[in-house]
Amino acid sequence: MAQKSWLKLTLLATALTLGACSTLTETINSSQNKQQQQKREFTILAVNDIYNIEGTDAGKSGGMARLRTLRQQLSTGDENVLLLHAGDFLFPSSMSSQYKGAQMIDLMNQLDGRESGFDERFYVTFGNHEFDKSAKKYGPMLAKRIEESDFYWLGTNVILEKSASNNSAGFSKSLLSNALTTINGVKVGLFSITTDMAIPEYAAIDNNYLAVARKNISSLKAQGAEVVVALTHLRISEDAELLRQLGEDGPDVIFGGHEHNRQHICVAAGKRTPCVIKADADIRSATVAKVSISPQGAVDVSHRYSIVEESTIASDKAVAERTRQWIKRYEQEYCDKHRQEPGCLLKVIGKTDVDLIAEELEIRRYETNLGAAIADTMISAFDDIKLDRKVQIALINSGSLRLNQNIPAGSELNNWYINGIFQYPVSIRLIEMTGKQLRQTIAHSIEDWTGNGWWLQSAGLAFRHNVKEGSFSELSLVDQGGNITPVRDDDVIVAAVSDYIADPGNGDQDGYTMLNLDKEIVYGEALIDLKARVTDTIKAKWAKGEAISPMLPGRVCSSDRATLPCVLN
The missing domain is CATH 3.60.21.10 (Metallo-dependent phosphatases)
Structure with missing residues (x-):
């Protein structure tokens, strides 16, 4: 009888133990399932x-x-x-x-x-x-x-x-x-x-x-x-x-x-x-x-x-120091290479009173004040050069202007900015082109209008750009007095053009294969360096205590920016 009682107690204890283990296992599984379901x-x-x-x-x-x-x-x-x-x-x-x-x-x-x-x-x-x-x-x-x-x-x-x-x-x-x-x-x-x-x-x-x-x-x-x-x-x-x-x-x-x-x-x-x-x-x-x-x-x-700006996010100290080291190294090596005084890159050469628009998807899709001012400089570069005919227009592919950021109004200008704009040499060619060639040139400029580097910054001409339809109209010449003359196919136009798009020897010319040097006008022993000319223009203003303040001329009238200036209105 005692043995049977012991057996019953043993079986009961085993059952309780198994029940406890089963409950514990169910609890663990339930916890895991709950975790998986979260x-x-x-x-x-x-x-x-x-x-x-x-x-x-x-x-x-x-x-x-x-x-x-x-x-x-x-x-x-x-x-x-x-x-x-x-x-x-x-x-x-x-x-x-x-x-x-x-x-x-x-x-x-x-x-x-x-x-x-x-x-x-x-x-x-x-x-x-x-x-x-x-x-x-x-x-x-x-x-x-x-x-x-x-x-x-x-x-x-x-x-x-x-x-x-x-x-x-x-x-x-x-x-x-x-x-x-x-x-x-x-x-x-x-x-x-x-x-x-x-x-x-x-x-x-x-x-x-x-x-x-x-x-x-x-x-x-x-x-x-x-x-x-x-x-x-x-x-x-x-x-x-x-x-x-x-x-x-x-x-x-x-x-x-x-x-x-x-x-x-x-x-x-x-x-x-x-x-x-x-x-x-x-x-x-x-x-x-x-x-x-x-x-x-x-x-x-x-x-x-x-x-992400200084008012919202502080700079990490270690990464900021690494950045400073790179800037210091670049400036020293650049100045040594070009045999200029230490600090040449950040030395102030001018100032701007207005925002200079050079961000890539702006300067590669629209006329910007900086792009237009550079094109204007291409024309004025010939003011003191004796030519049989006056330079009428200027064209530069926006892919040659590579700063890819806007320069805020009030900024001091230096060679760092200039080098950022002109990362590749840009020389100015002087060519004769027909009105038909100019029409073909503008047609390529607006082709696949998505921010490509072949979009032109220009001076001395105007047109309306229908962004939605991918077309242009009212192509005209605009002289310094603001007089507007519609372009005819048989017109012969004197154009200052960036070397890259004018010379077939430069590869694909950014697609401007309608341009060539067959009617090039030789104006000197060496081509004008556009970077140097722009730098000199800024320095000349600064020497007189003046900042640059180029306005948007409104020569390219984009249909999706109808509220901006347009000389054709």
């Missing part, structure tokens, strides 16, 4: 089109040091913030004309707050300006920049030839076709698409963007990607079309570059409405996006723009 989220910090390590607006906006601070503010151990750069950073800038983008890579390597070590949470893609040095001999230079990078390059539709590739472990680690990474327990797939508007001799670019996207999205999802992010350097209309075409099978979000102003477009794609999002160039703003996944796997992306 919404998961992470943050993306996205920027695009950064050309100046020191920032813009006399250093008051942007800058790599402020970007480092913003990233740090958003981070919790850097584990849940993904930093993306949508292309354009190696070129163009005044520093890059000397260092070929090495200064930019060095500063980008500091954005995780460490002196060394690979940044697993930083991805960039190629922009068209990564290929500014397009000759085959520059392939190894690009390879070196990639090797120096302590972050990932995505080149999904970019195929580099051997001259621009390298088999070293660092290079192989840096350059990826696409990527799968895990952030806060979320598997995130990334791929990129780069515009084919600039194709160097050492690379090929697959311009079947739709096929590239489909292939890589499918591959990433097969690998388990829960969120797919596209990093692109395309026109926003191309981004939006990709989202429309891909529909339900498209990426969850596109972070883009190429345009320089913050904007976003969301496109209905079945049950989803994915967006393409772009920030302002040169980190005037940055995109801060929150990506969340519901327990059912639905992806939601919300975003805001963080304005």
